[in-house]
Amino acid sequence: GDSVTQMEGPVTLSEEAFLTINCTYTATGYPSLFWYVQYPGEGLQLLLKATKADDKGSNKGFEATYRKETTSFHLEKGSVQVSDSAVYFCALNGNNRLAFGKGNQVVVIP
Amino acid sequence: SAVISQKPSRDICQRGTSLTIQCQVDSQVTMMFWYRQQPGQSLTLIATANQGSEATYESGFVIDKFPISRPNLTFSTLTVSNMSPEDSSIYLCSVLKNTGELFFGEGSRLTVL
Numbered sequence: 001g002d003s004v005t006q007m008e009g010p011v012t013l014s015e016e017a018f019l020t021i022n023c024t025y026t027a028t029g030y031p032s033l034f035w036y037v038q039y040p041g042e043g044l045q046l047l048l049k050a051t052k053a054d055d056k057g058s059n060k061g062f063e064a065t066y067r068k069e070t071t072s073f074h075l076e077k078g079s080v081q082v083s084d085s086a087v088y089f090c091a092l093n094g095n096n097r098l099a100f101g102k103g104n105q106v107v108v109i110p
Numbered sequence: 111s112a113v114i115s116q117k118p119s120r121d122i123c124q125r126g127t128s129l130t131i132q133c134q135v136d137s138q139v140t141m142m143f144w145y146r147q148q149p150g151q152s153l154t155l156i157a158t159a160n161q162g163s164e165a166t167y168e169s170g171f172v173i174d175k176f177p178i179s180r181p182n183l184t185f186s187t188l189t190v191s192n193m194s195p196e197d198s199s200i201y202l203c204s205v206l207k208n209t210g211e212l213f214f215g216e217g218s219r220l221t222v223l
Contacts, residue, residue: 044214103151
């Protein structure tokens with residue numbers, strides 16, 4: 001079945017550093033791809049999405065590009081803030097079946 | 111987007127009791143789901159809540175343990191039955207919009223003693 005793989009382990013970085021969280025997927029057909037963010041003590045919020053190859057999703061300074069050739073959807077932000085500390089989940093929707101990655105805890109230190 | 115309200119937002123329960131979580135959506139949606147998020151883990155799909163018929167459960171989840179109701183297109187309930195400490199989790203209601211986006215409620219944080 002469809003699946004999403006995120007890089008292992010938490011990510012700790014300093015304020016204003018560059019953030020990358022890797023995400024690759026396996027799917028039949030052409031899924032839509034998403035990044036969700038979960039702030040401490042809250043539910044999941046949709047951060048950005050891309051529905052077809054080469055689409056770039058962006059929101060709040062975060063970006064991710066749908067790369068069909070590498071089956072990837074890496075999340076990037078050029079300058080993180082303490083308020084970006086959260087758990088980030090990569091997800092795909094293939095025929096209304098959603099698959100989530102394991103999530104990455106991001107901790108931004110002042 | 112979708113506004114999804116879950117109640118209760120958190121609860122502490124005794125072993126062997128049952129708790130029903132309610133999910134109310136601000137618009138009619140076809141597809142509603144219930145997820146579980148155990149501490150520090152990703153999301154696991156429990157079931158799809160079907161309007162007017164029995165829910166569709168994922169492998170490892172059964173109706174006797176997690177009965178689900180979906181009386182209309184804006185409301186669903188999930189009951190966690192005969193709870194044990196292993197059921198301590200966040201339970202999340204979610205809806206799938208026509209855009210293919212999945213929206214989540216704030217979650218119900220359940221602690222079983």
